[in-house]
Amino acid sequence: MKVITAVKRVVDYNVKVRVKADESGVDIGNVKMSMNPFDEIAVEAATRLKEAGKATEVIAVSCGLTQSQETLRTALAIGADRGVLVETDAELQPLAVAKLLKAVVEKEQPQLVILGKQAIDDDAGQTGQLLAALLDWPQATFASNIEINDGTATVTREVDGGLEVVSLRLPAIVTTDLRLNEPRYVTLPSIMKAKKKPIDVVKPSDFGIDPSPRLKTLKVVEPAVRKAGVMVPDVATLVEKLKTEAKVI
Numbered sequence: 001m002k003v004i005t006a007v008k009r010v011v012d013y014n015v016k017v018r019v020k021a022d023e024s025g026v027d028i029g030n031v032k033m034s035m036n037p038f039d040e041i042a043v044e045a046a047t048r049l050k051e052a053g054k055a056t057e058v059i060a061v062s063c064g065l066t067q068s069q070e071t072l073r074t075a076l077a078i079g080a081d082r083g084v085l086v087e088t089d090a091e092l093q094p095l096a097v098a099k100l101l102k103a104v105v106e107k108e109q110p111q112l113v114i115l116g117k118q119a120i121d122d123d124a125g126q127t128g129q130l131l132a133a134l135l136d137w138p139q140a141t142f143a144s145n146i147e148i149n150d151g152t153a154t155v156t157r158e159v160d161g162g163l164e165v166v167s168l169r170l171p172a173i174v175t176t177d178l179r180l181n182e183p184r185y186v187t188l189p190s191i192m193k194a195k196k197k198p199i200d201v202v203k204p205s206d207f208g209i210d211p212s213p214r215l216k217t218l219k220v221v222e223p224a225v226r227k228a229g230v231m232v233p234d235v236a237t238l239v240e241k242l243k244t245e246a247k248v249i
């Protein structure tokens with residue numbers, strides 16, 4: 001069973017991003033970039049399936065700038081066997097990524113595609129669902145457990161108020177939630193080994209796909225600054241303020 005994992009290069013989750021002065025987006029010049037955390041979980045899940053003898057090959061796919069090769073190298077260091085970079089400097093939105101991933105899936109013919117539930121930069125949470133629709137494959141989103149047996153994936157999903165267990169016939173799409181696993185610490189020997197693993201570079205035009213954006217960002221602004229809090233001397237004052245100022249009781 002071949003498994004594809006989709007990995008996106010995003011601003012590192014520790015970076016506090018700043019909005020550009022012209023409000024056209026956030027400033028990503030000179031900030032640390034990393035693999036989207038949910039995608040690390042996806043690569044870890046695929047690697048564990050390989051280690052358990054359920055998967056034969058794990059292919060990491062990234063769409064974006066040349067620098068996304070670094071993200072693919074991280075995936076290879078976690079345990080993916082090879083990488084595919086769909087290289088473009090176009091601003092990629094979920095529909096374009098889903099079309100590009102569909103083209104790679106049609107070429108590679110995997111039985112399982114694992115994506116993150118959302119990218120922490122655009123917070124769209126759409127790509128896995130769009131890909132499942134384009135391929136007309138079953139999907140299980142927000143997975144906290146994946147089991148593969150006899151051409152079926154049994155996936156536990158985190159839903160409001162509990163867990164839901166669904167059974168999908170392969171080939172299928174799964175998106176990862178935070179509690180699916182804890183990605184391994186990438187060691188130096190695995191980073192060295194990853195340097196020797198192959199990465200194929202293709203272009204959207206190789207698949208006849210136009211990745212240009214369909215949506216236009218009108219403006220991006222900082223959240224309103226919160227007012228400073230005040231200390232109240234006693235409960236009576238607190239209740240009074242909740243009644244007269246906050247008007248919540």
Ligand code: AMP
Pocket residue numbers: 006007008009036038039042061062063064092094097114115116117118119120122123124125126127128
């Ligand atoms: P989103 O729909 O943008 O929130 O992204 C959901 C998931 O789709 C991510 O966690 C990735 O697994 C995948 N994805 C989104 N954009 C890309 C990209 N440019 N390259 C590879 N995978 C991506």
